[in-house]
Amino acid sequence: MPYYSPGESLVRERSDRFLRRIYFMRMLGTFLCFFPILSVLLERGASWVAVTLLTLNAFIWPHLAMLISQRSKQPNQAEFRNLAFDAIAGGAWVAQMGVCLLPSAVLTSILIADRFSAGGWQLLRRAALFYCIGFIVCWPFTALTFYTTVTDRTLWLTLPLSTIYIIAFSAANYSISRKLRDKQHELEKSALMDPFLGLPNRRLLDRRLMLEFERSKHDLACLMVLGVDDLKMVNDLFGREAGDYVLRSVSAILRQETGQNDFPAILGSDEFVVILPGISEEEAYAVGYRLLLKTSEIRLSQDEGFQCSLSIGVATSKHHENYNQWLATAERALVNVKRNGKNSIGSAGRAEAVA
Numbered sequence: 001m002p003y004y005s006p007g008e009s010l011v012r013e014r015s016d017r018f019l020r021r022i023y024f025m026r027m028l029g030t031f032l033c034f035f036p037i038l039s040v041l042l043e044r045g046a047s048w049v050a051v052t053l054l055t056l057n058a059f060i061w062p063h064l065a066m067l068i069s070q071r072s073k074q075p076n077q078a079e080f081r082n083l084a085f086d087a088i089a090g091g092a093w094v095a096q097m098g099v100c101l102l103p104s105a106v107l108t109s110i111l112i113a114d115r116f117s118a119g120g121w122q123l124l125r126r127a128a129l130f131y132c133i134g135f136i137v138c139w140p141f142t143a144l145t146f147y148t149t150v151t152d153r154t155l156w157l158t159l160p161l162s163t164i165y166i167i168a169f170s171a172a173n174y175s176i177s178r179k180l181r182d183k184q185h186e187l188e189k190s191a192l193m194d195p196f197l198g199l200p201n202r203r204l205l206d207r208r209l210m211l212e213f214e215r216s217k218h219d220l221a222c223l224m225v226l227g228v229d230d231l232k233m234v235n236d237l238f239g240r241e242a243g244d245y246v247l248r249s250v251s252a253i254l255r256q257e258t259g260q261n262d263f264p265a266i267l268g269s270d271e272f273v274v275i276l277p278g279i280s281e282e283e284a285y286a287v288g289y290r291l292l293l294k295t296s297e298i299r300l301s302q303d304e305g306f307q308c309s310l311s312i313g314v315a316t317s318k319h320h321e322n323y324n325q326w327l328a329t330a331e332r333a334l335v336n337v338k339r340n341g342k343n344s345i346g347s348a349g350r351a352e353a354v355a
């Protein structure tokens with residue numbers, strides 16, 4: 001069952017972005033196409049009807065298309081219909097130009113590139129069909145002529161279309177791919193970090209534990225499992241918001257009080273882990289006592305006298321076959337500390353670790 005579906009405002013925002021991009025590219029495209037097409041039409045002595053239609057297509061259609069899409073209940077569908085109309089118009093203007101080679105080739109390639117980037121093969125196939133319809137319907141009106149001459153004027157007027165448009169097209173595509181890269185980075189981060197506590201989640205912890213365990217075969221490392229004491233009581237007495245505040249405060253302490261090479265993370269519920277690479281058990285205890293001290297300074301506005309505490313289990317990486325065993329040893333140490341009165345540090349000892 002899909003638990004996630006994007007909100008209406010997000011869908012609308014995405015669609016607005018798509019419409020704006022197409023609007024800008026359509027305005028630029030029809031403007032730049034206007035001059036070479038007009039040049040060929042004038043050379044061929046085309047009627048004023050054709051010139052008027054070209055003018056409307058170049059200067060009115062982009063705004064009308066935007067209006068149609070924005071007013072539609074399904075803006076994206078409406079925009080795909082507009083893109084189909086662009087393809088019909090493209091085919092019709094190529095026919096009207098008597099397939100004048102240079103502007104026709106540039107116009108057709110731009111239509112292909114645009115459709116492909118907006119909707120892939122599916123849109124391109126549809127657009128090709130509409131392009132052919134536009135062409136086949138209009139070509140007989142020109143007595144099926146091939147206008148093989150390209151005058152200097154047409155050549156010069158085609159130049160901006162084949163340069164400016166392609167540059168703008170590449171810039172628009174680059175901006176989309178950059179945004180996609182940023183989004184991917186954001187997604188990766190949100191898949192591995194807890195947004196509420198600002199610490200790595202269990203998934204990232206497992207990866208890092210595996211790595212540090214392998215490294216610790218050449219160097220020593222310690223692992224701490226920390227449990228907030230009596231969080232249920234805090235929730236029951238002062239409300240869940242107070243419990244959340246305690247968890248956020250402990251997370252902040254773990255971020256601030258651990259070294260650059262250390263790795264604090266969430267184990268689950270009200271438990272945390274800190275991986276301490278390259279340090280001995282005594283050094284880990286020193287870090288642990290500092291964390292206990294800082295945690296005791298957390299105050300609740302609901303009860304100034306309340307004192308927050310942690311229980312900490314420590315395990316060195318020695319004598320373990322894999323990182324799961326290492327973690328289990330530290331968890332057993334934490335259980336012992338809880339049993340022995342909480343608000344303290346303890347380690348499971350070598351005999352227990354091997355078992």
Ligand SMILES: Nc1nc2c(ncn2[C@@H]2O[C@H](COP(=O)(O)OP(=O)(O)OP(=O)(O)O)[C@@H](O)[C@H]2O)c(=O)[nH]1
Pocket residue numbers: 227228229230231232233235240241242243244247269270338342
């Ligand atoms: N406010 C809050 N409470 C949570 C969160 N996650 C888990 N808890 C609560 O933490 C409590 C954990 O209960 P216990 O496992 O009995 O632990 P404890 O109350 O800290 O008791 P000891 O471990 O013996 O010190 C439960 O009541 C959970 O509902 C959270 O994100 N926010």
